[in-house]
Amino acid sequence: MERNYSTIEGTSSGYRILVALLGLMVAVFIVSFLVAYIKGQQVWGVNNIIPWGQLITFYIFFIGLSAGAIIISSLSYVFKKEIYEPIGRMAVFMGILLMVGAMCFVMVDLGRPEKAWRLFMYFYLNNMTSLFAINSIFYSGYITLMLVYLWLIFEGKKRLAAIIGTVDVLWAIAVHMGTGAIFGLIGNREIYFSPIKPFEFLTAALTSGTSLIILTAVVTFKLTRRDIQDELIFSLGRLLTGIILVLLTMVFVDKLTHLYFPNREAAVYLFTGDYWWIFWFFQIGMGIVLPLILLIHPRAKKTLRGVVCASASVVIGVFGERAALVIPGTAHPQPFFPGKMEGPWGEPGIFPITPWETLLSLSIVSFVALLFVLGLRYLEILPARTGEPLPAEAAWKVQQGSSVSEDF
Amino acid sequence: MSELQENKMAKWGMVIDLDKCVGCQACVVSCKEENNVPHGSPEEQRSRREIYWHKMIAVTSGKYPHVRTEVIPMPCMHCDHAPCVTVCPAKATYRREDGIIVQDFSRCIGCKYCMVACPYGARSFNYKAQAEKVYHRQDEPPDRKSWGPWPFPMRTQGVVEKCTFCFHRIDQGLKEGKKIGTEVVPACVEACPSHARVFGDLNDPQSPVAQLLAFRGSFRLREELATQPKVIYLSR
Numbered sequence: 001m002e003r004n005y006s007t008i009e010g011t012s013s014g015y016r017i018l019v020a021l022l023g024l025m026v027a028v029f030i031v032s033f034l035v036a037y038i039k040g041q042q043v044w045g046v047n048n049i050i051p052w053g054q055l056i057t058f059y060i061f062f063i064g065l066s067a068g069a070i071i072i073s074s075l076s077y078v079f080k081k082e083i084y085e086p087i088g089r090m091a092v093f094m095g096i097l098l099m100v101g102a103m104c105f106v107m108v109d110l111g112r113p114e115k116a117w118r119l120f121m122y123f124y125l126n127n128m129t130s131l132f133a134i135n136s137i138f139y140s141g142y143i144t145l146m147l148v149y150l151w152l153i154f155e156g157k158k159r160l161a162a163i164i165g166t167v168d169v170l171w172a173i174a175v176h177m178g179t180g181a182i183f184g185l186i187g188n189r190e191i192y193f194s195p196i197k198p199f200e201f202l203t204a205a206l207t208s209g210t211s212l213i214i215l216t217a218v219v220t221f222k223l224t225r226r227d228i229q230d231e232l233i234f235s236l237g238r239l240l241t242g243i244i245l246v247l248l249t250m251v252f253v254d255k256l257t258h259l260y261f262p263n264r265e266a267a268v269y270l271f272t273g274d275y276w277w278i279f280w281f282f283q284i285g286m287g288i289v290l291p292l293i294l295l296i297h298p299r300a301k302k303t304l305r306g307v308v309c310a311s312a313s314v315v316i317g318v319f320g321e322r323a324a325l326v327i328p329g330t331a332h333p334q335p336f337f338p339g340k341m342e343g344p345w346g347e348p349g350i351f352p353i354t355p356w357e358t359l360l361s362l363s364i365v366s367f368v369a370l371l372f373v374l375g376l377r378y379l380e381i382l383p384a385r386t387g388e389p390l391p392a393e394a395a396w397k398v399q400q401g402s403s404v405s406e407d408f
Numbered sequence: 409m410s411e412l413q414e415n416k417m418a419k420w421g422m423v424i425d426l427d428k429c430v431g432c433q434a435c436v437v438s439c440k441e442e443n444n445v446p447h448g449s450p451e452e453q454r455s456r457r458e459i460y461w462h463k464m465i466a467v468t469s470g471k472y473p474h475v476r477t478e479v480i481p482m483p484c485m486h487c488d489h490a491p492c493v494t495v496c497p498a499k500a501t502y503r504r505e506d507g508i509i510v511q512d513f514s515r516c517i518g519c520k521y522c523m524v525a526c527p528y529g530a531r532s533f534n535y536k537a538q539a540e541k542v543y544h545r546q547d548e549p550p551d552r553k554s555w556g557p558w559p560f561p562m563r564t565q566g567v568v569e570k571c572t573f574c575f576h577r578i579d580q581g582l583k584e585g586k587k588i589g590t591e592v593v594p595a596c597v598e599a600c601p602s603h604a605r606v607f608g609d610l611n612d613p614q615s616p617v618a619q620l621l622a623f624r625g626s627f628r629l630r631e632e633l634a635t636q637p638k639v640i641y642l643s644r
Binding site for chain 2: 039040041042046047048049051052109110111112115116118119126127129130131132133136182186187188189192330334335336337338339340341342343344345346349350352
């Protein structure tokens with residue numbers, strides 16, 4: 001089936017206002033980064049007990065979204081399911097942008113961001129037992145692969161794109177499992193330490209990636225007045241149901257392992273401590289229970305609104321899942337010595353939500369959104385509207401007598 | 409490295425006798441003085457951003473009236489199998505040949521992975537640029553010439569730092585041919601009024617450290633993690 005892609009005109013006032021607002025947020029990004037760089041990370045909520053805060057939460061969240069988006073894109077370019085074609089290019093493009101966002105997050109979180117290049121340039125000369133160093137190789141390869149993948153898709157080289165796409169999907173799986181291993185291999189933090197963590201991360205990546213694609217597809221297609229097949233969204237919704245069930249199993253097994261044996265203090269802290277609401281309300285409630293109800297409900301799953309609500313809930317819920325790992329994981333005091341530790345060293349850490357850290361996080365999210373919106377304007381990401389004149393290049397090809405179907 | 413050569417190399421360790429420790433925290437204060445570790449403001453202490461190279465925890469067990477409180481001084485444990493060295497991506501924290509784990513501020517990128525991986529909470533992050541002067545003290549800061557060849561006397565914002573077993577003292581002492589463990593000791597050992605701390609070479613069977621360990625029951629913190637700390641406690 002031949003399918004044309006087009007850019008959006010970007011002449012409406014809504015589009016201009018959106019770009020202006022997001023551009024303003026980029027200015028906020030620069031300012032809030034400079035404030036943290038000059039005044040030090042004391043302006044954030046992080047402290048010696050909870051050294052990783054909002055930015056690391058967003059970083060693993062974005063890596064997950066990116067990996068999920070690339071895996072979903074493989075449905076159309078590797079497995080050749082025609083129904084997913086309209087969102088294929090968008091998925092790959094989102095994969096790249098979300099990865100760029102994730103890299104922004106992890107770099108501004110560094111105490112010395114100007115030294116970040118060492119991680120990406122020294123390659124194996126870094127400490128190869130460190131998951132950060134290994135992941136930096138994964139990440140640079142991943143971004144390169146995605147760029148090649150998108151370029152091949154734009155060029156219409158279907159077979160090569162399928163090959164690179166397969167490699168990219170496997171690479172995305174490695175990237176995200178490696179990110180999970182950053183936490184899963186830390187043996188002294190009971191909440192982190194788990195062999196299943198990489199797999200849990202991968203499943204969470206798939207749920208959040210699929211949901212974000214559903215959400216973005218519906219929103220962009222509606223706003224740019226393009227037709228979206230309901231069946232496309234519903235089938236993604238069915239896929240989402242399956243992955244959420246797998247995620248539920250993973251979370252259950254992980255927490256059960258931590259809860260079963262008497263050394264369950266950390267797990268009990270996660271369930272009932274200061275941050276119980278992140279776990280129960282966001283991770284379990286919004287990430288698993290609410291979307292499952294919406295996606296299994298016989299009427300809600302047949303409406304666009306039901307599936308979109310479920311997706312939005314999953315995106316927020318999986319963010320909660322990341323937060324429920326990063327923050328309580330280090331907030332729980334380590335048992336240096338048997339008995340009750342008195343004073344500050346025995347108390348769980350507190351992570352205040354501070355304006356500069358929140359502004360920085362939100363402005364990086366806006367930066368990614370800005371890149372996406374500009375991408376729609378200058379790249380042929382979205383399928384052409386029905387009845388829209390062919391783009392100039394395709395029209396030229398028709399005139400020359402070659403087939404448009406090369407362009408997929 | 410052969411077994412013989414390894415034995416020749418000193419392996420610095422510290423023994424802390426909890427029976428002698430009176431909990432005066434002179435070790436905490438002397439560490440701050442020696443290494444120019446700033447005193448945090450009350451706000452920083454509340455928000456848990458004060459830098460401690462050496463901390464002291466109090467652990468209670470039992471119920472009133474049979475309560476027992478143990479005061480446990482905790483410097484960096486200088487683990488033989490240090491998790492911080494394993495996870496550091498930039499090779500900024502590494503194990504010297506004599507077993508001391510040190511932190512190279514010029515290589516540290518500030519990712520804080522080591523703080524997450526440290527089982528003893530021995531690491532602190534510099535949340536702001538620290539001034540040269542000593543904090544919240546009315547008297548004059550110590551003469552910088554007497555500090556010894558400590559390579560990073562200035563604080564660097566955005567890097568992780570930790571106890572060094574006062575390696576500047578050890579290196580200087582070795583150069584001058586002094587006996588480490590008796591004539592030259594880390595600042596915390598020097599400051600201890602009750603001689604609860606002993607510093608020396610764990611590989612040398614004649615050292616006071618090894619002799620204490622031979623005669624007294626000893627334990628290390630969180631032994632189940634198999635990090636093999638070189639700070640060893642004698643139980644009360």
